[in-house]
Every structure is written in C-alpha cells, then in structure tokens.
Amino acid sequence: MAQATSSPPEPLAEAAAPARRSYSADAAGLGRLRAGVFVAPALLLIAAFLVFPALWVLYLGLTNYRLTGLAAAEPRFVGPDNFLGAVSNPAFWNSTWLTVQFVLGSAVIGQVVLGFTIAWLLRDRRGPLRRLVEGLVILAWILPSAIVSFLWVALLDRDGGTLNALLGLPGFAWLLDHPMLSIIVFNTWRGTAFSMMLYGAALGNVPPSHLESARLAGASGRQQLRDVVFPHIRGHILTNLLLISLWTFNDFGPFLITAGGPDGKSEILAVHVYKVALQGGELGYGAAVSTVILLINLVVAVFYLRLLRSGR
Amino acid sequence: MALRKVAAVLAVAGLGLTGCGQSSGDGGGGIELTITQNAIAGGKNAVAAKHIAEWVIPKFVEAQKAKGKDVSVKFIPSGVDDEQYKTKLSLDLKSGKGADVIDIDGIWAGEFAEAGYIKPLAELVGPEADSWDGWAQIPEAVQGLATYDGKRYALPIGTDGRVLYFNKTLFAKAGLPADWQPKSWQEIVEAGDKLKSAGVPVPIQINAGTAMGEATTMQGVLPLLAGAGGEVQKDGKWTGASQPLKDVLGLYQQIYGAGLGDPKLQQEAKGRDKSFQQFAEGKIGILMEGDYFWRGVVNPKDGVAPMADRDQTVGYAMIPAKEPGAGIRGQDFVSMSGGALRTVNPNSKHPKEAFELLAFTLSSEALKEETKDGNVRITPRADVNKEILAGEPLLTYISEKALPLTAYRPPVAVYPQVSVALQEASAAVVGGTAPDQAAADYQKKLEGIVGGAGNIIAP
C-alpha cells in the first residue's frame, strides 16, 4: 500500500523505463529470486495458518455446521442459506449499522485522532512526562480483557461508579442509556495505544532537518504539520486507518462491558458472531456473518485505496 | 552485537519450547488415564480439583495396585467459563482427543449424544455399566439427567433445586412473617407491595433479560412456566405462545411494571453479580435462586457476597404455582433442577479402567470425602445425602421438598437457542412490551429455531 503511496501503480510508465527504475528501487541488488527467498518463510506460515483456515471458514459459511448435535456429526452444504438468513434478519442489519457507528466513532475519529495528538504533543519530549503518558496509554491497551471489563463497570456503574461520583450524577446509567457512546469511548481508550505508537514511530522518521528548516522559515506548528509532517507520514496515516478499521470491525471487546445489551442496542457484528458461534454453537451461520464482515472490510479497503490515489 | 541479542532471545524462546513438546508417552507399559473437569486449583471449583488430585487419584491408583494393575491417573484442570469449556470439549471429542473421564453439564447430553461425542455406557464399557451398584442409590429423576433416548450415557454427579430466598429483617420491617410461604403468585406480589411500602429498594428480584443468560431461563422463566402448568418442550413438541407462557410474562409485567423490581438491573452486563451484592447488603427482599446461592454466594465463610448472619437473616420458601394446583402435574409448588454428568470418553483406549475410575469418584466413600468440611452439596446418591445433609437445613429442605416436585430442561441441541428466545421475551416485557405481543414474537422465533410450526404445539 505504501508503495502505492510513493509510486502509484503505473505499469505502462514502468514498462517503458524498467532498467533505471528497478535499479534505483532495488538498491541492495536483491533481484527477484532472492526477493522471493526473503518473502518465502513469511508466506509459508501465512499460507498454512492463515489462508488455509480462512478459506475453510468461508466454506463453513456455506454449511449448517454446528458445534454439537446432529449437524456436528453430519454437516450439510446449504449454499447461500446462511447469508439469506442473515440479510433477512433485522437484528443483523441493526448490528451492521451499530458496527459502522462503532468503527467511525472509536477507530477513525477516536483512536486515530487521539493517537496522533498524543504522538505529536510528545514528539520532542523525553523524560518522565512522556513515559507516564505512554505507559498509561499502553496499559489501557495490554490489560487482559477480563480485568478491563471490571475497570469499566467500576467506572460507569450507575450506583457506585467513579464517573458518576466525579460528575455528581448518582444513578445515571451510562451503559444502559448510552450504550453505544459508552463502548465508543471505551474502545478509544482501549485502542489508542497502537495509533500513538505507529505515529510516534512515523514522526520519528520525519527528518528533523526538514522540520528545522520549516521552523527557521517561520512556519507555525500548524503549517509544519500540513506542509512537512503530513506529506511525509501520509502512507502511515492511511495504513493505520485501514488496519484500525479492519481490527475494529472484528473486535468483540465491547461484549465485556455491555454484553451487546441492553436488548441488542450495542450488539455490533463481532459481538453478534461471538454470540451465535460460541454461545449458540451455530458455527456455519457465524462463519457466514464473518464472511459478510470480510466483504464490508473489502469495501472499506477499496475506499481507503481510492482516497489514497485521489489525494495524489 | 544486536544480532547476538536477537539470537539469544530466540534461543530462550526455543528453550522454553523444547521443554514442552509431546509428553505423555506410555511410561513402562502401565495404563495411563486422564480425567478432566471444569475445575482448577486456586480458581473455579478449586475444592473439586483438590479432591480429585489429592484424594481420588492416589486412592484409585492404590486400589488398582492391590488388584495387580499398574494404573496412573492424571488430572487435567480447566476452570473457565462453561461455554468455553464446552467449546473445547466438543473440539477435543470431535477430533478423537480429550481425557478418558470427562465432566459435562447435564443439559449438553442430548447434543453431545447426537453429535456422537458421547456413547451409551453399556456400548462403550460393557455390562459393568448397568450393573454398577450405585444405580440403586440414585433416584429415578436424577438418573433421567444422564439418560438420552432411553440409554444411559453417563453417571450423574449431583443435582440442585430452586427456591425463593427472602430477607427476614426486611420482612419484619414490612410486617411479613419470618416463616413466609406464598401459595400463589398473587401472594408474592402482595409481599412485594408491602416491602415496597416499607421502603425496600428492590422488593423482588426474578431474573429477566438476555444479560443474565441462562440464569434468566433457569431462575426465572422456567420455574414460573412450570408454576403456570407449562413446559418448554413436551413429547418432542415445543410450547409456543401458550397461555402458561403468557401468564409468566404477565407476572414479569406485574413485577417490573409496578416498580416491584429493578428493570435496569436485568439489563446490566454484571446485573446478576450486582443482584447478589445487593441481596447481601439488604437491598433486595425476595430473590429466586438455586441452592448455589446459599452455598456459594451468601455463605459467610467463602461466598462471593458473604452474609455473616446468613443463617438468621436469610429465609427460604418453595416456589408456588400460579394458584394452588395450577403447576405442572397439578402441583401446588414447583422447582427446576439441573446437574452435571461424568462419563467415559468414547475415544478412550481403556474404557473399562476409565469406567472404574468414574464409578470410584461416585462411590459413597468418595462423595463423603468430597463433601466434608463445609463443602456439602446434593449428591446423586440417596445413601450419601441422608448422612451429609443432616446438618444442612437448606439442602435438606431442597432435597426433601423441592426435588420430588422438580422438572428438568429438555436436553436437546437447540435448547440454548430456545433459551435465548425465552430470555428475549422476558426482556421485551420488562422493557414495556405487552405480554401477548412478546409471546407472539417468541413463537415466531421458535418456529425459526425448531424448524417450522409443525414442531410447535398449537396454542
């Protein structure tokens, strides 16, 4: 993808001047064969433990396979039945819509903006302040889920919750009256660390000399951002957006604090899959919904790619 | 230099790995057995794990040695969420793996049997299974837990029963008797009204909604349904929007619509935990639960919401039918029961020895050992129960009064989905939907789950 950033695929132009281009890109003189050898081990692992089982999931989506019962002993091929069942189910569409809100709110707006802000604020800092902020953000990210659910119940509980105590709002039921807002804020808190780290590393790659000359030329912080930093980390921003969106689509973390409730008001697709596949044992249907998520992700990925190209 | 560091890290990781390759080879020609439960030392069901590891295994090995057999047994602890334990067990059994002796929840028996994950004991072990001397001690109803399609698939490990708990201190405040025993639903509601007038924050807690999961079905909808004379499944056909179901949903409406219960508590992800804490803090008047509540929740010694004065403060009563005689089988009172099973893995290489181990864990000697030191529960054996329940008023009460009247859930594969549909119906009513509407919605969902209206009894 970032290759596309720096040089959008232009097969014709490339074919016209192959020798020069490939030399300057392949600076170490790797050559295709050795490049293949470099890629092979990763691809091998991916083929065995990712592609193969993933295709298997796609196949399961076409069967009535269950974890137990008769359908576990003799699963039947049912074709598109699971998909038809899903799209004719209003609960599925409700989940899809909630997922869109969840991804836009917590990933695109929450994590990306907050992650970048933190990375930018701390870019020149060393010492305890930076360590403190980074340590806390990372802590939110790596805490085991079982613990996190207690942290957030303790925070948002309507009776003894810390937030209500701080705001002086006893009895305000955040998780019940504003479940989507709650899980969006929760997921922002939980996942900002990744964006912060990635942007931190990307900002570290912006040549300080460029920033220095911009500063000497009298550019304000905002101008530096726009003219020097963004062009340089554009690829990282889009990669980050893409990855964060994909992961958030598949994240069933909110299950831990609202269990999809109340009455399905926060049952995003990943929670839906968790409920039908693990709790209900309907693996065929769960696989079919996973496939639908994959298709939505595909649309999202294409959208980002378009964005990437149109901006050039 | 950095290279060396990475190499060192890799080597350390590798070292950690080599120590843990395949381990269980047949050491010295003896028989190796494994036994698994959803129990683990230091965690879930720790006492059971300790009992197996420290008492059952050494005793069993010793007894086998006396018979001239070289047997070794290994305990494989688990101790996670029941759904995850079930997932893992299913995957293991499906791939021909798993421990020789396994524990399952009674409600899984049907789906496991249908999937071929478990087999009838007589087929697997031989005639020893049916001639086991313990059968004579196990009541018919409890044997039914382990029976599917007329065949015994396992041995029952125990059973339980549901009653109404109430807080006597709050009852005294509301002018209600300490030996309260309602004879109809109406009397429960009346008690709730009095508690409410006396300022009790949550007069009645009867689980509703999807957040509490199976606890809603088992400690809410089903006992009430039995009290209205209904069964979720009867003679292979499912009950749809029947009058009993409408009655049950009507009671929910009566309780949660009139402020006798806390509707929000039913929606919260940790609502059940919180209801326990609130009961222990004296904020809930009446609560419907199983004997687990007494043993594991308000237990002053090691409960999750201990009440130091449990024995004085917490009262209990039978769950009444809607009206006297309106319950299933014309009963005045009802209960619901579940229970776990223990069986031999069909993939076991030594099914006969595995069965011996299984039977040994359910011998009266082993059960007495397991339940000593305040760890009493209702065992499947009448002879053991008679002895160990003597000092336990609540367990005696359940065992003598509730169990003869109790009912069980249908052990079939679609039950979990039906259960969710029942939870959703109760959630809808608590949220303000009319009972008739919620019942009709339930029937519609039920048709989708059980394969059409043909499998549903016409209302």
Next chain:
Amino acid sequence: MTPRFVLGRIGFSTLIAVLLAFFTIPLLWLATAPFTSDPTYEVRMPDFTWENFQAVVEHPYALPSLYNSLVLSVGTAALVVVLAALAAYALSRVRLPGRDALLYALLLLSSIITGTAAMVPLFQLAVELNLIDSQLGLILILSGGLLPAAIFMLKDFMDSTPKSYEESARVFGASPLQIVWHVVTPLVRPGLATIAVWSVANVWGNFLMPYLLLSDVEKQPAAVITYTLYTEGGQANLRMLSTFGLLYSIPVVLMYLFVSKKYGFRFHGGIKR
C-alpha cells in the same frame, strides 16, 4: 512571541492533563482493588492489605503462567519481526508480480482468522499437524495471523527510508542479507520496535486460541489463568482478579518503556546529527 508561547504552554498543559485524566480514571480500580481486602465494583479507599498478593503468589498456576505468556509472546514477536522484516524489505524493493493485490487479500483474510468463527478450522488444523498442546505450534499459528499486518506496516517504514545507504553498501560488496541487517534494520528500528510491541500485546491478551490449543495447564498463559479466577456460579473472585491483573500488566508496560527508550527513537537523531 512571549504571550503566544505562554498560551501554547497553557494549552499544552491542559491537553496533557485531560489526556492523563482520561487514561488514568478507568485505571483507578486497578490501583485500589488489589490492596483492598474485599473489593467490589466500586473504587474505594483501600485498607492496604498484602493478603491478595500473597494469595496470588501461593496460587499454583498464577506465576508460572506469566512465564508461559512471556515465552509465547516473545517467541511470536521474534518470529513475526524477523519474517515480516525480510518480507517487507523484499516487497518494498523488488516489484514482485501481484504484490499489492496479494498483500490486501492477506490482510483481509487475517481479519477473519481473528474472529470466533475461525476456531474450528484452526483447531482441526493443529490436530492434523500434531501441534496440539505445543507452545511452538501455538506460536506458529499466532504468527501466521499477525504476519500480514506486520508486513504491511513494515513495508511503509521500508518505503520511506533513503536508498542511498544501501547503494553505497552494495558498492562496497555487502551481500543483500548483510545490507538488510547492517543498513536497513537500524533505519527502520522504530518500526521494528512498534511491530514487536504490537505482537507482544496481541499475544499477551489472547485467551481463546491458547485455551483451545493447550490442554496442559502448565503450558497455559496468564490470559487463560485469569479466566479461571471465577467461582462455580460464574462470579468473579475480585481479590484474585484485580491483583493478578496488576501483576499481569506490569511486565508489558515495563517492556514497552524499555523498548521505546532503547530502540524507539534514538538512531534517527544520530544519523542526522
């Protein structure tokens, strides 16, 4: 200049304070509950007991499980970083046919494999390959799921490094592997550190796959043991959970601080100096 500077400082401090509050307040429970003798869902002033820590130390599987977590996550991170770096470098420098499409397809598939529905195929695959109950097998499986995203991210870093150093190294006769190791790796070190931390964090909290693939409790990581700290009826043992949770998270935070200090951002300053 000066008023603007002062305003900037005030703005900065306010923003940092708000951020700190946002990330700290949810953690308060973790700071108090482990030191309380009977923690509930409320944040309360602790009575500063050490009993909970003692209970965790005496727990037969708690501390060993932390070691298992370490083995799994360090093993996975090492494998992912090395393989992804090699692949990302090759893909960044050499235009292999169908590269972009392949990367996108793998990335999309990687999102399906983290879902709940993939557990059956992964389990049966592990059975067939005899990788059940083996930590190495689990590392391979987890790595397979993480590699596409890792390659994807690293390729960005590889793309944005200047190529002149490699050319000069090549002029001096260095082999491609040497170039990757001595020239490219230092340049993308922040990226490698990011991937490593990301991999560790992913494995550190993973419950379902380790639980399904490792039967032997002595091989199971802390994420699995955490889930056992409940009672028969599913009620949480808050004393153990909070305390173990604290012990469980500290190593990763320390690791992050160490990595970020040591590898994160130093070299770049060096090369431009």
